[in-house]
Amino acid sequence: MPDQLRIAVPNKGQLAEPASAMLREAGYRQRKDSRDLVLVDPENSTEFFFLRPKDIAVYVGEGILHAGITGRDMLLDSGAPVEEVLPLGFGGSTFRFAARGGADMKLADLQGKRIATSFEGLLEGYLGEHGIDARVIHLDGAVESSIQLGVADAVADVVSTGTTLRNAGLELFGDPILTSEAVVIRRTGFEDDPQVERLLRRLRGVLVARDYVMMDYDVHTDTLDTAVALTPGMEGPTVSPLRREGWVAVRAMVPRASAQRIMDDLWNVGARAILVTDIYACRV
Numbered sequence: 001m002p003d004q005l006r007i008a009v010p011n012k013g014q015l016a017e018p019a020s021a022m023l024r025e026a027g028y029r030q031r032k033d034s035r036d037l038v039l040v041d042p043e044n045s046t047e048f049f050f051l052r053p054k055d056i057a058v059y060v061g062e063g064i065l066h067a068g069i070t071g072r073d074m075l076l077d078s079g080a081p082v083e084e085v086l087p088l089g090f091g092g093s094t095f096r097f098a099a100r101g102g103a104d105m106k107l108a109d110l111q112g113k114r115i116a117t118s119f120e121g122l123l124e125g126y127l128g129e130h131g132i133d134a135r136v137i138h139l140d141g142a143v144e145s146s147i148q149l150g151v152a153d154a155v156a157d158v159v160s161t162g163t164t165l166r167n168a169g170l171e172l173f174g175d176p177i178l179t180s181e182a183v184v185i186r187r188t189g190f191e192d193d194p195q196v197e198r199l200l201r202r203l204r205g206v207l208v209a210r211d212y213v214m215m216d217y218d219v220h221t222d223t224l225d226t227a228v229a230l231t232p233g234m235e236g237p238t239v240s241p242l243r244r245e246g247w248v249a250v251r252a253m254v255p256r257a258s259a260q261r262i263m264d265d266l267w268n269v270g271a272r273a274i275l276v277t278d279i280y281a282c283r284v
């Protein structure tokens with residue numbers, strides 16, 4: 001099938017499960033067995049390839065796959081000709097320097113030192129920008145142990161909660177090198193692919209359905225402007241007539257995190273029958 005959309009999804013690690021969950025919410029079939037490497041979704045003319053997150057930018061950059069989900073850190077580390085097209089709001093982390101607790105290191109102290117990392121592309125780029133000449137030691141994982149084991153003087157690694165670093169007796173130093181999250185990537189120069197656009201529209205819909213709720217209420221026309229200012233909606237709220245003199249019904253999307261506060265504020269300006277419902281799916 002030549003016009004099948006081919007998408008790369010992380011097969012393991014921190015991004016695998018949330019990426020599949022998001023694609024499922026966007027209406028795509030996803031694998032049931034975590035050992036499956038390929039899954040065909042005939043309904044959506046899409047084929048999913050489950051690959052190591054670090055390899056995804058390489059596959060997409062070579063033009064074999066149309067798009068993929070990976071971490072921004074992995075995209076930038078790869079140097080592949082791919083671009084970030086949509087941040088997905090999960091897999092959040094920072095990429096940071098750390099050294100033995102109490103060492104009180106500064107960025108400039110890295111000159112001539114050994115720095116262990118799994119992201120040498122990112123690290124070398126940053127050191128180059130800051131004029132630091134250091135020896136980069138490549139490790140595949142568990143980088144935090146390298147200092148204690150005498151392999152490195154500092155590390156540059158992914159930090160989420162900081163628990164792994166603390167447990168290894170390490171301390172952060174310097175500014176964050178990068179702030180990362182899961183992102184959709186696409187090969188540079190393939191901006192107008194309608195199939196990729198459809199995938200992106202669906203994923204944007206999932207992000208909106210997760211972050212927003214639908215709010216309905218009734219309000220007297222005298223206070224309509226005040227109420228609408230509290231619920232401006234995405235493209236302006238819908239205002240419909242009610243079979244009650246002087247009253248209208250209003251419907252608008254509001255941020256999920258503010259819904260309860262907005263309901264209180266609406267009540268205080270005289271709105272009644274205030275209802276909140278989940279958005280199951282949307283295209284915005």
Ligand SMILES: Nc1ncnc2c1ncn2[C@@H]1O[C@H](COP(=O)(O)OP(=O)(O)OP(=O)(O)O)[C@@H](O)[C@H]1O
Nearest residue numbers: 013014015053054071072073091092093158160180
């Ligand atoms: N503890 C974490 N919390 C949130 N996101 C994380 C965490 N660790 C890594 N990530 C992010 O998840 C993405 C994939 O990292 P992950 O560690 O799952 O892959 P990996 O290290 O290649 O896999 P593996 O550990 O199996 O070799 C990266 O973008 C990274 O920033």
Ligand SMILES: O=P(O)(O)OC[C@H]1O[C@H](OP(=O)(O)OP(=O)(O)O)[C@H](O)[C@@H]1O
Nearest residue numbers: 141142143158159160161162163164165
């Ligand atoms: O700040 P924290 O919440 O402790 O998370 C950060 C840790 O999570 C990741 O490790 P992962 O489990 O992917 O193992 P790896 O080192 O083998 O990649 C990352 O490389 C850090 O080690």
Ligand SMILES: [Mg+2]
Nearest residue numbers: 013014141158
């Ligand atoms: Mg990892």
